[in-house]
Amino acid sequence: MFQKSPYIETFTRYFLGFWAVFTGFIFPLIIFLILFYESRLAIQKFGFLQFLTSTSWDPVRESFGALPMIAGTLISTFIAIIIAAPISIGIAIFITELAPSWLKGFVITCVELLAAIPSIIYGMWGFLILAEVMRNKVEPFLQTVLGPIPLIGKLFSGVPTGVDVLTTSLVLSIMIIPFMASVVKDAFNLVPSVMKESAYGLGATKWEVIKDVVIPYTASGIAGGLILSTGRALGETMAVAFLAGNVPQIPKSLLEPFTTITVALANQFTEADTPLYLSSLFYLSLFLFIISFIILILAKLMVLRLEKRWKK
Amino acid sequence: MRYYSKIKENVMFSFLLCFIFLFCFTLSQGWSLELTGAGATFPQPVLEAWAYQYYKETGIKINYQGIGSGGGIRQAKSRTVDFGASDKPLKSSELREYNLAQFPEIIGAVVITYNLPLHNKTLRLDGRAICDIYLGKIKNWNNPYLKKLNPDINLPDLPIIVVHRSEGSGTTWLFTTYLSKVCSEWKNKIGAEKSVNWPVGIGAKGNPGVTNYVKQTLGAIGYVEYTYAMENHLPIAILKNRSGNFVKPSVKTMKAAAFYAKWSIKKDFYADLTYQPGRDSYPITGASYILLIKDNPKTKEVTKFFKWAFENGDEIAKKLHYIPLPKNLKYLIYKYWKIQKVYPY
Numbered sequence: 001m002f003q004k005s006p007y008i009e010t011f012t013r014y015f016l017g018f019w020a021v022f023t024g025f026i027f028p029l030i031i032f033l034i035l036f037y038e039s040r041l042a043i044q045k046f047g048f049l050q051f052l053t054s055t056s057w058d059p060v061r062e063s064f065g066a067l068p069m070i071a072g073t074l075i076s077t078f079i080a081i082i083i084a085a086p087i088s089i090g091i092a093i094f095i096t097e098l099a100p101s102w103l104k105g106f107v108i109t110c111v112e113l114l115a116a117i118p119s120i121i122y123g124m125w126g127f128l129i130l131a132e133v134m135r136n137k138v139e140p141f142l143q144t145v146l147g148p149i150p151l152i153g154k155l156f157s158g159v160p161t162g163v164d165v166l167t168t169s170l171v172l173s174i175m176i177i178p179f180m181a182s183v184v185k186d187a188f189n190l191v192p193s194v195m196k197e198s199a200y201g202l203g204a205t206k207w208e209v210i211k212d213v214v215i216p217y218t219a220s221g222i223a224g225g226l227i228l229s230t231g232r233a234l235g236e237t238m239a240v241a242f243l244a245g246n247v248p249q250i251p252k253s254l255l256e257p258f259t260t261i262t263v264a265l266a267n268q269f270t271e272a273d274t275p276l277y278l279s280s281l282f283y284l285s286l287f288l289f290i291i292s293f294i295i296l297i298l299a300k301l302m303v304l305r306l307e308k309r310w311k312k
Numbered sequence: 313m314r315y316y317s318k319i320k321e322n323v324m325f326s327f328l329l330c331f332i333f334l335f336c337f338t339l340s341q342g343w344s345l346e347l348t349g350a351g352a353t354f355p356q357p358v359l360e361a362w363a364y365q366y367y368k369e370t371g372i373k374i375n376y377q378g379i380g381s382g383g384g385i386r387q388a389k390s391r392t393v394d395f396g397a398s399d400k401p402l403k404s405s406e407l408r409e410y411n412l413a414q415f416p417e418i419i420g421a422v423v424i425t426y427n428l429p430l431h432n433k434t435l436r437l438d439g440r441a442i443c444d445i446y447l448g449k450i451k452n453w454n455n456p457y458l459k460k461l462n463p464d465i466n467l468p469d470l471p472i473i474v475v476h477r478s479e480g481s482g483t484t485w486l487f488t489t490y491l492s493k494v495c496s497e498w499k500n501k502i503g504a505e506k507s508v509n510w511p512v513g514i515g516a517k518g519n520p521g522v523t524n525y526v527k528q529t530l531g532a533i534g535y536v537e538y539t540y541a542m543e544n545h546l547p548i549a550i551l552k553n554r555s556g557n558f559v560k561p562s563v564k565t566m567k568a569a570a571f572y573a574k575w576s577i578k579k580d581f582y583a584d585l586t587y588q589p590g591r592d593s594y595p596i597t598g599a600s601y602i603l604l605i606k607d608n609p610k611t612k613e614v615t616k617f618f619k620w621a622f623e624n625g626d627e628i629a630k631k632l633h634y635i636p637l638p639k640n641l642k643y644l645i646y647k648y649w650k651i652q653k654v655y656p657y
Contacts, residue, residue, distance in 0.1 A: 059480075060503035127521070132528050159471050163514050163525070246478030246515030257514040263478075267517070270380030271480025271506040 032289060039283035041276055051283060057248035057264075059272075064280035066287050068248040072258040073288070075251065076165060076240065077233040080172035081226060087173070088180035089222065093210055095181075096188040108185070115178035123242035126171040127163070131243065134170075135162030139255055158255040163245040166254040171239055176229035183228055187221020188214055220306040227299035234292050237262040261288040347613055350377040351384020351397030352482050354537060355418050355600045359397070361628045362621045374617060381482045381506065388412060388603040395614045396603035399482020400506065401582045411606045413652045414580050415645045416599035417618060419570050419635035421538040421561050422487045423596070424549040427526050428453065429468065434560075436461050438552035439494025439587070439595070445472055445533060447497065448512035453531060461552075468531075475525050475534035478515030480507040486598040487535050490586040494595075535596075538566075539633040553595045554587050565594035566635045573599075575641055577648045599637075604654055615649050616656035 036043075042051065046064065054065025095107055139160030147153045191214050199209045215222070237260075245257020246267060259267075261284055272278045349359070356378035363374035379387075381398040388396030389410045402414060424442065426435055441458055444450040450457065453470045477484045485506045492499040502508050516525045519540040526532040526546075538561050541548055550558045559565045572588040575581055585597040602618065604611050622645070626636040637645075649655040 056509065058509040059507050060505040060509070128524065128528075135529065159473065161473060161514055162529070163516070241478065241517055242521070244515075246517075247510060247513070259478075259515075267479035267515075268507055271382035273382040273385050273506075 032286075035282055035286040035289060039279050039286050041279035042283040045276060046280075046283075051280075052287075055250060059268075059277055062274065062276050064277075064283075066261070066284055068250050069259055069261045069264050069284060070287060070291065071250045072165075072244070072248075073234060073260040073262075073291070076169050076172060076244070076258070076260060077230060079165065079169035079254075080176060080233050081230060083169060083173035084177050084180055084229060085222075085226065088177050088225065089184055089215075091177070091181040092184035092188050093214075095185050097206065097210060097214070108182075111178050111181050114174070115182075119175065119236060119238040122171055122175055123239035126167060126239060127242040130171065131162035131167055133162075134167045135160050139166070143255075154252075155254050157253045160255055161245065161257065163243050164255045164257055165244075165251045168240055168243040168258075171243055172233050172236060175236065175239065176233050179232060180225040180229045183225035184218070184222050187218040187224070190221070191217050220303045223299065223303045223306055227296060227303070230295055230299065231292060234288070234295070235262055237266050241266055261285070261291075345610075345613060346373045346375065347394045347610060347617065348375045348377075349384075349395040349397060349602075349614075350379050350387045350393045351603070352381040352399045352600055353378035354399050354420060354482050355397055355634075357539070358418055358625075358629050358632050358634045361632060362617075362625045365625070365628065366617055366620055370620075372613065372617070380480065381485075382480060385603065388605060391605060391608065394608060394610045395605065398601050398603060399598065400485045401580070401599075401601050402603070403582060404578075404580045407580055413604040413606055413648070413654060414601050415604070415618075415648060416575075416581055416583075416637060416641070417602045417621070418600050418629060419566055419585070419597060419637060420600060421566050421594055421597045421635075422483055422490070422535050423538050423541045423546075423561050424533065424535055424551065425523070425526055425541055425546040426533045426549060427528075427530055427547075428470070429530075430465055430547075433465050434547070435465070435549040436552070436558050437549045439491070442551075443491050443495030443498050446474060446476075446491065446510075446512070447495075447501070448474070470531035473529050473532040474510075474513030475516055475522050475529075475532055476510050476513050477507070477522060477535075478517050481518075482506060482598075482600070483519070483535065483537055484508065486586065486596060489584065489598075490596045493584075493587045542633040551595050553593050554589050555591050555593070557591055559592060559594050561594045561596075563630065563635055565592050566597045567638060569593035569595070569597035570599070570635070570638055570641065575644055577644060577651065581645075581648070604652070606652060606654060611654050612656050615654050619646070619656055 042064065046054070051064065051066050052070070053067055054063070055067045056063050056065050057068060058064070091107075091111060095104055099107060139156070139162070143156050143160065146156050195213055195217070196209055199213050204212070240260055241263045244259050244263055246259045246263060247257040248259050248264065249256070251258040265281055265285055268277075269281055272281055356376060359374075359376045363376060367373055376397075381400055384396035384398050385402065387393045389412070397417075402412070407414060424437060428435065438461060441450065441461060444457070451472060453467045453472055459467055485504060488498070488502065488504040488508050491502075492504045502511065514525070516522045516534070519536045522534040522536050523540065523544055523546060526534040536546070548561060550560050553559050568590045569585050569588045572590045572593055573583045573585045575583050581601070583599070585599055587595045588597070604614060622637065622642045629636045646655065
């Protein structure tokens with residue numbers, strides 16, 4: 001008697017529909033509008049282009065520009081993904097294709113546990129332990145090996161400090177590996193076994209099956225994993241705050257300190273006491289909002305294109 | 313039937329208990345007074361220690377949140393707290409605009425810490441040396457100027473790794489105020505603020521971040537709060553003061569700096585304790601300030617608390633490595649309260 005009531009059904013539909021629309025559309029819109037409203041002072045003062053291209057971040061003279069933070073965010077995210085992508089694809093291949101069944105569950109759990117570690121722990125570990133190793137061992141080694149090579153040597157110039165682009169990207173990549181690996185693994189599991197078996201039947205080796213069947217079939221899944229982790233790396237604050245060195249400059253080498261948008265916000269919000277300073281910080285967060293939006297849209301389009309190509 | 317009546321009795325009894333409980337609760341709420349404050353993290357330990365003792369003696373609770381000076385100023389202006397605290401004093405015009413009053417409550421200092429193999433000898437620095445190091449002009453520890461300052465130390469051939477605070481902080485404000493005073497190039501190029509556009513170095517988070525990085529890295533130099541450095545037994549550099557003496561930060565040298573500062577009621581105690589004259593004055597000394605909200609009826613309770621702290625809290629403050637205010641300054645503050653009509657009695 002209860003289930004047949006038409007009111008319940010309509011009510012449920014509207015209720016759930018409301019929440020879906022609210023959280024998916026209205027809520028982000030409200031955030032955008034609030035950020036826009038709060039940053040009005042900075043928008044009036046600096047405009048769009050000047051704020052985007054200016055490299056000075058000087059609270060004393062109240063001249064603010066977002067380029068160093070934007071560059072820092074994009075560079076660290078990009079390098080982290082470059083490091084993390086092959087490793088996570090490797091982990092996924094190992095789990096789905098190579099590992100004996102008794103090891104599978106163990107490896108999956110281990111990788112997933114990596115995702116459960118709070119980011120502040122990564123930050124503290126990176127700052128207290130990894131930074132020291134990087135400064136004393138890894139970075140001098142890289143400098144002696146890669147330093148003499150033209151172009152690439154430039155990337156490793158400067159005094160090794162341990163808190164820089166390289167260490168940050170490394171820790172970021174460790175943080176995003178579990179996300180990427182688990183999405184890619186799920187995608188690999190979806191490859192129909194008929195396809196793999198027929199490839200084996202045609203005399204393909206394991207490597208050829210992975211290279212020619214599994215990876216092309218799951219390209220969109222891999223792209224999905226990349227997107228998910230890009231989102232995480234873009235917004236990561238706590239671990240980066242420990243490791244970035246927090247200097248608003250565009251890093252010219254991998255061993256230079258830098259800062260990202262979220263770190264600049266976290267560091268400066270509490271002490272920003274002039275209206276323009278506060279407003280500029282809001283403007284900065286508006287930029288982050290827009291950047292993550294654009295990146296996610298681009299990534300979504302990429303997935304759609306890949307899916308289409310596969311369907312042909 | 314008997315069974316039901318028993319339940320009824322129980323229910324009645326529990327209701328009664330609830331009412332009594334609620335009554336007592338509201339009563340206690342009505343009686344006990346609570347004051348909330350927010351602001352700088354630097355005076356937080358001493359404010360909490362004072363508040364604890366004050367609560368034991370009077371039953372008045374004081375909640376202090378160390379959210380940073382900027383937040384303290386903002387919350388005092390918007391009246392969300394009963395008092396604010398800031399390491400950076402406000403100008404009189406700004407105070408008048410928001411109907412606030414301010415006074416210093418404790419004195420502290422910023423010290424220079426370093427990581428060098430000096431074998432129990434102490435590094436000596438002066439304003440120019442610190443300024444040039446933080447401007448990136450002195451890049452190595454064996455720089456001739458540093459050698460001249462430290463004739464008895466064999467300074468190693470090591471690159472200097474400069475460490476500063478990554479987040480906005482009153483410590484940075486004090487440090488850069490000092491640098492702006494002793495070094496015109498710093499004043500013109502960088503200036504004094506709670507976070508500045510650092511020409512060199514890396515930023516570490518909070519006093520613990522700077523300390524840890526300096527401890528780990530050979531050749532690093534950083535600045536931290538005196539209380540923090542004392543509790544962690546860090547090496548502290550001796551600085552040259554305005555009179556040309558090299559002084560160690562201590563209760564005596566900071567008090568000397570506070571003694572020479574020009575405190576004035578007219579300027580709402582807007583004073584600068586850095587680089588004061590005097591044979592013993594430690595050059596990077598500063599005061600932390602309390603912001604009073606003049607139109608808040610609870611403000612007299614706030615001043616009552618601070619009057620109590622000025623009279624009874626010096627020992628607590630010293631134990632935590634803070635420097636209590638000199639006596640003459642305390643009397644000046646009482647006078648200021650009377651003028652501002654916030655004197656407790």
